[in-house]
Amino acid sequence: MAKGNVQLLGSWVSPYSNRVQMVLNLKSVDYEFIEENFYSNKSERLLKANPVHKKIPVLIHDEKPICESLVIIQYIDDVWTENGPSILPSDxxxxxxxxxxxxxxxxxxxxxxxxxxxxxxxxxxxxxxxxxxxxxxxxxxxxxxxxxxxxxxxxxxxxxxxxxxxxxxxxxxxxxxxxxxxxxxxxxxxxxxxxxxxxxxxxxxxxxxxxxxxxxxxxxxxxxxxxxxxxxxx
Amino acid sequence: MAKGNVQLLGSWVSPYSNRVQMVLNLKSVDYEFIEENFYSNKSERLLKANPVHKKIPVLIHDEKPICESLVIIQYIDDVWTENGPSILPSDxxxxxxxxxxxxxxxxxxxxxxxxxxxxxxxxxxxxxxxxxxxxxxxxxxxxxxxxxxxxxxxxxxxxxxxxxxxxxxxxxxxxxxxxxxxxxxxxxxxxxxxxxxxxxxxxxxxxxxxxxxxxxxxxxxxxxxxxxxxxxxx
Structure with missing residues (x-):
């Protein structure tokens, strides 16, 4: 389900990036995956989106960047509440x-x-x-x-x-x-x-x-x- | 406000222990503070409550231990919802x-x-x-x-x-x-x-x-x- 513009700066080989992709898929969130070079020659786009750690993954939702995979998956769970049950236990x-x-x-x-x-x-x-x-x-x-x-x-x-x-x-x-x-x-x-x-x-x-x-x-x-x-x- | 039996294994000098004390105070949760030796000669009680990291702070709520200060303060926020507003932003x-x-x-x-x-x-x-x-x-x-x-x-x-x-x-x-x-x-x-x-x-x-x-x-x-x-x- 669409809820604003979603992009993921990630890499197919990165487990942290995979972590975010998995939750986006589980929640059926449409997103654009942007493959980044995570090791060297990092893109200006990545450096601008995550100036503190300069690392993937970065989720960009309506032009606002969210960094750190566990923070991102919690954010997805908090925002797309209508797209299935929470990924966190209820207790x-x-x-x-x-x-x-x-x-x-x-x-x-x-x-x-x-x-x-x-x-x-x-x-x-x-x-x-x-x-x-x-x-x-x-x-x-x-x-x-x-x-x-x-x-x-x-x-x-x-x-x-x-x-x-x-x-x-x-x-x-x-x-x-x-x-x-x-x-x-x-x-x-x-x-x-x-x-x-x-x-x-x-x-x-x-x-x-x-x-x-x-x-x-x-x-x-x-x-x-x-x-x-x-x-x-x- | 009482909501079960709450103990905190901590130390007055530990910032991570202080972190939990601060949230318990903000939320007006009654608790027993148990001063632990955090550096050496750790107590059996601590080792049993946190066998993975063997570290303070540990919150014990109704005999169930919760470890890691950021996890604990989130837990307090999740449980004592009636004791004032959430410590996390609403957005x-x-x-x-x-x-x-x-x-x-x-x-x-x-x-x-x-x-x-x-x-x-x-x-x-x-x-x-x-x-x-x-x-x-x-x-x-x-x-x-x-x-x-x-x-x-x-x-x-x-x-x-x-x-x-x-x-x-x-x-x-x-x-x-x-x-x-x-x-x-x-x-x-x-x-x-x-x-x-x-x-x-x-x-x-x-x-x-x-x-x-x-x-x-x-x-x-x-x-x-x-x-x-x-x-x-x-």
């Missing part, structure tokens, strides 16, 4: 728990993925990151059991805020599984998250957003080499 | 802007305060942190002009989410001003934030929470020495 405590885990994922869990992706071979840094990643996964497996209350998603019978906060990283998780020939979300260790990942990826609003692993692999070969050459991951 | 865009700056303060601005506090003399690290701190202050001065719309607070005519997110650090700012004999929030450079800090500190719900500078100074002498001795700030 204040459940809402707090969803927000807590979303912050945990961004602050503690995702940085491990980044280290794993950029590490060469099985060095100590990578081993430590894998350990932290798995610790986080065990916490999230437990959180899923509590939040989902026996249903398919963290949000219960429908995809919600925490599903999106975590699920946007599935593309990168699959990329690492492919690159390193390992199983990160393993059916035996994380049976609930394993099933959740399948249900989540099968949703019509989601599956068009998660990058295909082969396409991501092609991109990653060039990108990871660039980052390593720049020394930014040291 | 979704203004709400997004308040959330954006609160995240900026925690992720980018506060870490500078920490470095300034723990640095010895005027080393390069401290100089860089002071520069970042001042850059942030200039951004927040500009944000204040936009958010306050000519009124006393970021939240307009009343103290709101962003006032609390920033104002909880005033105790530490004054401590550094005292310790280093410098002016951090300067009337000539940040005239709006200078006035805002006065208005904010004068509020009855706030002034009982911001730690007195002299008392904080006594604490800081011991604490900063401990942290430096531990090598954690290297």
């Amino acid at each position: 204040p405590y459940d809402r707090a728990i969803a927000r807590f885990w979303a912050a945990y994922i961004d602050d503690k869990w995702f940085p491990c993925i980044w280290v794993i992706l950029l590490s060469d071979g099985a060095d100590a840094k990578k081993t430590a990151a894998l350990e932290e990643f798995n610790k986080g996964l065990a916490l999230l497996e437990d959180a899923f059991i509590k939040c989902s209350k026996g249903q398919k998603f963290f949000g219960g019978d429908k995809i919600g805020y925490l599903d999106i906060a975590l699920g946007c990283f599935l593309g990168l998780v699959r990329l690492i599984q492919k690159m390193d020939n390992i199983s990160l979300i393993d059916e035996s260790k994380s049976p609930n998250l394993f099933k959740w990942a399948q249900h989540f990826s099968d949703d019509d609003a989601i599956k068009v957003v998660i990058p295909e692993t082969e396409k991501l692999l092609e991109f990653a070969k060039v990108f990871v080499a660039q980052v390593k050459a720049s020394g930014i991951n040291k | 979704p865009y203004d709400r997004a802007i308040a959330r954006f700056w609160a995240a900026y303060i925690d992720d980018k601005w506060f870490p500078c305060i920490w470095v300034i506090l723990l640095s010895d003399g005027a080393d390069a690290k401290k100089t860089a942190a002071l520069e970042e701190f001042n850059k942030g202050l200039a951004l927040l001065e500009d944000a204040f002009i936009k958010c306050s719309k000519g009124q006393k607070f970021f939240g307009g005519d009343k103290i709101g989410y962003l006032d609390i997110a920033l104002g909880c650090f005033l105790g530490l700012v004054r401590l550094i001003q005292k310790m280093d004999n410098i002016s951090l929030i300067d009337e000539s450079k940040s005239p709006n934030l200078f006035k805002w800090a006065q208005h904010f500190s004068d509020d009855d719900a706030i002034k009982v929470v911001i730690p007195e500078t002299e008392k904080l100074l006594e604490f800081a002498k011991v604490f900063v020495a401990q942290v430096k001795a531990s090598g954690i700030n290297k």
